[in-house]
Amino acid sequence: MNVEGKFTPQTWPDSPEKQTLEGKNKFLGFWLFLGGETVLFATLFATYLALKEKGSSITTEELFSMPLVFAMTMLLLSSSLTSVYAIYHMKNYNFKLMQAWFLLTVFLGFGFLCLEIYEFYHYVHGEHFTYSSSAFSSAYYTLVGTHGAHVTFGLLWFIALLVRNAKRGLNLYNAPKYYVASLYWHFIDVVWVFIFTVVYLMGMVG
Amino acid sequence: MTNEHVSKTNVREQYEYRRKKNAKEMxxxxxxxxxxxxxTLIAFMAVGFSEHIPVKFIAPFxxxxxxxxxxxxxxxxxxxxHKGHELPMFYMYCGAATAFLTILAFCTIVWW
Incomplete structure (x- = not known):
């Protein structure tokens, strides 16, 4: 099929992300990357669990606040749903609605990032809990910060796609790009599910 | 019916089928x-009401x-x-198995 060709909703194929060889390769390669990312985050989780509360005068129960973590979780979970909506509109060849839902995803993700920055700022200046305070603080900031860096990268990735394709419209060249970016965003949400459970909730019960 | 007419009906039927399938999936x-x-709410509530629930139960739950x-x-x-996800899921399960082993080792046989 012609990569840059124009389509109508009627002629738009099923699974547009896998219609070209490049799309197929991207799909498979990206999942392999996500398998590797799983291992990357596992090493950070393992280090965090091993060093939890080691060498620190402040305990996790004193540090974490449930309302903030709850708000962050709801923002990121909702942003996962909005990106599912965007892919739904991609499959129906509705470019404008796809862009709109991805834009909403970006806003929700940005909200999450702002709360995380507030949280870290509060820990450093309010609690004097800095990166080099203890083995525990280093492990905590490395784990949660790596996730935050992934969120930042995901947001920039979405914005780049939205801006670059704004006038181009949807075709078989950029459909795999949008699809893969949404997979990345879901993976970020998967990691957050483990962070809010293992780091925050388990930290609050001691 | 001409061939052209048949293919036009086909395209429309396939289009309607795809729309319905996508809407159902959504x-x-x-x-x-x-x-x-x-x-998520259950998990947060379990921790929020941790005075009433045994702590040993909350973490695995x-x-x-x-x-x-x-x-x-x-x-x-x-x-x-969806079909065509056999290899991706193979990658993810390999990643998950490695993740499990890494975390198990750091929490049990490695000491600090």
Whole structure:
């Protein structure tokens, strides 16, 4: 099929992300990357669990606040749903609605990032809990910060796609790009599910 | 009926079939999302009311909720329930197995 060709909703194929060889390769390669990312985050989780509360005068129960973590979780979970909506509109060849839902995803993700920055700022200046305070603080900031860096990268990735394709419209060249970016965003949400459970909730019960 | 006419009807039928299929899948995604929110609420509530629940029970319970939620995310939001996801899921399960071993080792046989 012609990569840059124009389509109508009627002629738009099923699974547009896998219609070209490049799309197929991207799909498979990206999942392999996500398998590797799983291992990357596992090493950070393992280090965090091993060093939890080691060498620190402040305990996790004193540090974490449930309302903030709850708000962050709801923002990121909702942003996962909005990106599912965007892919739904991609499959129906509705470019404008796809862009709109991805834009909403970006806003929700940005909200999450702002709360995380507030949280870290509060820990450093309010609690004097800095990166080099203890083995525990280093492990905590490395784990949660790596996730935050992934969120930042995901947001920039979405914005780049939205801006670059704004006038181009949807075709078989950029459909795999949008699809893969949404997979990345879901993976970020998967990691957050483990962070809010293992780091925050388990930290609050001691 | 001419050939052209047949192919036009085919295209329209396929289009309508795809629209319906996508709409049906989207409904399922919203149900999945509601379930994920529900699981999250249970996990937060279990910790919020931790005075009334044994602490030894909470940790494995909320971990189980997290695993269920991640399975939802992978199989529905990331479409791993669609065909053609055999190799991607092989990658992910290899990653998960390595992850499990790494965390197990750091929590048990490595000491600090």
């Amino acid at each position: 409904k399922l995604q919203v149900v999945t999302f509601a379930l994920m929110i529900f699981l 909320i971990l189980l909720l997290a695993i269920i939620q991640v399975i939802f995310q992978l199989y529905y939001f990331m479409h791993a329930n």
